[in-house]
Amino acid sequence: MxxxxxxxxxxxxxxxxxxxxxxxxxxxLFVPREMQEQAYDDIPLPIGLRQTISQPYIxxxxxxxxxxxxxxxxxxxGTGSGYQAAVLATxxxxxxxxxxxxDLASTAQGRLRSLGYDVEVKTGDGWLGWPxxxxxxxxxxxxxxxxxxxxxxxxxxxxxxxxxxxxVVNWDQVLWRIENxxxxxxxxxxxxxxxxxxxVRHSAEGAATEEMQVxxxxxxxxxxxxxxxx
Ligand code: SAH
Numbered sequence: 001m002x003x004x005x006x007x008x009x010x011x012x013x014x015x016x017x018x019x020x021x022x023x024x025x026x027x028x029l030f031v032p033r034e035m036q037e038q039a040y041d042d043i044p045l046p047i048g049l050r051q052t053i054s055q056p057y058i059x060x061x062x063x064x065x066x067x068x069x070x071x072x073x074x075x076x077x078g079t080g081s082g083y084q085a086a087v088l089a090t091x092x093x094x095x096x097x098x099x100x101x102x103d104l105a106s107t108a109q110g111r112l113r114s115l116g117y118d119v120e121v122k123t124g125d126g127w128l129g130w131p132x133x134x135x136x137x138x139x140x141x142x143x144x145x146x147x148x149x150x151x152x153x154x155x156x157x158x159x160x161x162x163x164x165x166x167x168v169v170n171w172d173q174v175l176w177r178i179e180n181x182x183x184x185x186x187x188x189x190x191x192x193x194x195x196x197x198x199x200v201r202h203s204a205e206g207a208a209t210e211e212m213q214v215x216x217x218x219x220x221x222x223x224x225x226x227x228x229x230x
Contacts, residue, residue, distance in 0.1 A: 077126030082108030125202035
């Protein structure tokens, strides 16, 4: 079987840092043994517990949209197999990743460590981000959310970027890029139609403070959602 990543080619992925990372991270070590034959097909694969490792193209597209470099501090929500985190760590200086399922978090942490990727993983609710290490230059969410979690935007540095799929499961999901621009404030751009597993909400305190409620309303407006609680 093929044990080295191919030289991927996608017309809209041109960042050399991203292409180099995609060409070095051994994806076959992040998928179950029985899936290894397909590790370098450009498709998502099941990783157990009804979760999936994303399609390489989507990993590359999202990573490019983060605009990261050697000095970047990056947060991932949805560690899963750890593959996306390894791609991030190949490019960025510091990477933290939050995973909701303890089993996946510990498997991914062990795998990343043994492969030499400098990523800190914790089990937790990604809706709340990881405030202890904020602010982040880039935040990537690898599960689909019904709306942008306000805590993630609060943890974004000035000039920081958030890349997140929004929408109902398997239907009408859109990948968004939100930038916290120093002069103009939050700017949103649609990147692609996508399909992700859902971001599960583990706690009720999504928008605990009044400031967060105001931000939540602004974020819903930014991506064209109705202002209410829906
Ligand atoms: N980035 C992963 C793929 C992630 S699949 C990879 O490269 O393999 C989405 C992951 O998000 C799943 O592992 C799922 O358990 C996790 N997840 C779902 N809801 C979450 C939440 N609220 N907080 C943290 N992780 C969550």
